[in-house]
Amino acid sequence: MSPAGPAGIVVVGNGMAGSRFVDELRARDAATPVTVFGAEEQRPYNRILLSNVLAGMTRPDHISLVDAAWYASHGVDARLGVQVTRIDREARTVHASDGSVTPYGTLVLATGSTAFIPPMPGLRDGLPGGAQVFRTLEDCRRISELAESARRAVVVGGGLLGIEAARGLTGRGLEVTVLHLAGHLMERQLDPAAGRVLARTLAALGIGTRLQADVAALRTAGGVVTGVELALPGGGTEVIDTDLVILSCGVRPEVALARDAGLAVGRAVVVDDELRSVTDPSVRAIGECSEHRDEVYGLVAPAWEQAAVLADLLAGTEPAARFTGARQITRLKAAGIELASMGETHFGDDDEDVEVVRFTDAARGTYKKAVIRDGRLIGAILLGETSTAGTLTQLYDRAAPLPSERLGLLFPGAGGAAEADSPLRMPDAATVCQCNNVSKGRIRACWEGGARTADTVARETRASTGCGSCRSAVEGIVAWLDEQDAVEVA
Numbered sequence: 421m422s423p424a425g426p427a428g429i430v431v432v433g434n435g436m437a438g439s440r441f442v443d444e445l446r447a448r449d450a451a452t453p454v455t456v457f458g459a460e461e462q463r464p465y466n467r468i469l470l471s472n473v474l475a476g477m478t479r480p481d482h483i484s485l486v487d488a489a490w491y492a493s494h495g496v497d498a499r500l501g502v503q504v505t506r507i508d509r510e511a512r513t514v515h516a517s518d519g520s521v522t523p524y525g526t527l528v529l530a531t532g533s534t535a536f537i538p539p540m541p542g543l544r545d546g547l548p549g550g551a552q553v554f555r556t557l558e559d560c561r562r563i564s565e566l567a568e569s570a571r572r573a574v575v576v577g578g579g580l581l582g583i584e585a586a587r588g589l590t591g592r593g594l595e596v597t598v599l600h601l602a603g604h605l606m607e608r609q610l611d612p613a614a615g616r617v618l619a620r621t622l623a624a625l626g627i628g629t630r631l632q633a634d635v636a637a638l639r640t641a642g643g644v645v646t647g648v649e650l651a652l653p654g655g656g657t658e659v660i661d662t663d664l665v666i667l668s669c670g671v672r673p674e675v676a677l678a679r680d681a682g683l684a685v686g687r688a689v690v691v692d693d694e695l696r697s698v699t700d701p702s703v704r705a706i707g708e709c710s711e712h713r714d715e716v717y718g719l720v721a722p723a724w725e726q727a728a729v730l731a732d733l734l735a736g737t738e739p740a741a742r743f744t745g746a747r748q749i750t751r752l753k754a755a756g757i758e759l760a761s762m763g764e765t766h767f768g769d770d771d772e773d774v775e776v777v778r779f780t781d782a783a784r785g786t787y788k789k790a791v792i793r794d795g796r797l798i799g800a801i802l803l804g805e806t807s808t809a810g811t812l813t814q815l816y817d818r819a820a821p822l823p824s825e826r827l828g829l830l831f832p833g834a835g836g837a838a839e840a841d842s843p844l845r846m847p848d849a850a851t852v853c854q855c856n857n858v859s860k861g862r863i864r865a866c867w868e869g870g871a872r873t874a875d876t877v878a879r880e881t882r883a884s885t886g887c888g889s890c891r892s893a894v895e896g897i898v899a900w901l902d903e904q905d906a907v908e909v910a
Contacts, residue, residue, distance in 0.1 A: 474585065
């Protein structure tokens with residue numbers, strides 16, 4: 421009998437976490453009944469690539485994660501555009517917006533997060549015309565429509581999503597200003613020096629930045645936004661005129677269903693190492709709506725790791741599988757901006773017990789930093805030039821010993837250090853695609869099995885289908901393997 425029981429598995433949420441779980445489960449178990457509810461009408465898509473869609477560089481249909489015929493061919497009951505409105509844990513059923521009541525043996529919550537809208541004048545009665553959050557493909561469509569008639573745009577929030585939105589809008593020819601409350605951009609991932617270099621890079625791309633910008637209200641006229649009001653430190657206000665405002669003020673885990681059902685909720689649904697709700701073992705939670713060991717993960721790689729662990733457990737293929745936590749590695753790869761950040765990046769030269777290796781070339785938009793403790797990499801930033809990102813990611817992820825020549829951490833080949841991004845020197849065990857945990861050896865095996873293009877390798881292994889930052893590495897490995905094959909044939 422299926423581990424889920426005769427009622428099967430019901431998945432609430434069909435985003436990057438929920439859709440990946442269903443895919444992982446079907447790869448292990450083709451028989452257990454699966455029903456998945458998705459609030460959005462379209463098939464699941466790669467949310468990471470929305471900024472490329474906004475910039476007009478990628479078509480919306482090119483970021484889909486699941487083929488239109490996949491659900492039927494894999495025996496999955498997909499309820500797209502149908503919201504679950506209530507969970508009855510006693511009856512083990514979910515009630516949905518279409519009036520249906522669906523029983524479950526195991527319920528998987530993958531409801532993700534929603535954009536946070538600050539309670540300020542101009543926003544208390546909902547979003548006025550010309551104001552939009554940037555979270556979904558539908559948000560992207562609306563912003564694109566608004567951008568057609570807009571001249572100036574203001575992005576409220578200089579975090580990862582805010583920077584991506586700003587870059588997307590400049591790609592459409594708008595004059596863009598980013599307003600950020602903190603003292604430097606992306607303060608969760610970058611130190612102040614890196615934040616300054618990023619601001620300079622944005623300026624070169626035509627994006628203005630205002631730091632320590634305390635947004636007090638949106639100005640509107642006739643229900644349409646006309647400006648953003650800033651509260652000045654010494655008192656008084658300043659108004660920045662604009663006809664388009666993008667709110668990127670953070671996200672909040674979507675836990676209303678779980679809370680109403682009586683499940684334990686901290687910042688998100690509290691789960692154990694088997695991703696079970698600590699309140700009800702028949703309910704699991706993954707992705708941004710789950711809280712594991714006091715951590716809520718906001719990146720795709722941990723969510724996909726959770727999806728694989730849960731699929732192993734529910735399919736029974738790996739009963740000992742456990743999720744024990746994940747290292748968070750942030751990648752930003754918009755046009756003209758390349759960034760990788762990981763771990764504890766805020767240490768400086770004056771901090772005890774750490775070693776900091778750093779290089780700055782602000783004029784060229786380059787900033788590199790490695791933070792070392794006890795001979796292990798505990799944090800790193802690569803901005804502008806990221807050729808050693810593969811090396812640093814592996815060293816950080818595995819807490820591996822570092823080479824004595826530290827310069828090689830920042831510059832490929834310096835001091836005799838091997839460059840992990842070089843296919844020739846990269847060991848087969850090296851992780852090429854961090855999002856999907858794909859090694860060079862797996863890519864080699866896929867190539868030897870007949871996948872002779874990067875696109876085919878991506879379909880077979882999922883390498884480069886997450887954030888896309890490893891695409892060049894995948895193409896390099898395939899090209900290198902082709903060259904080796906040509907030499908052997910000759």
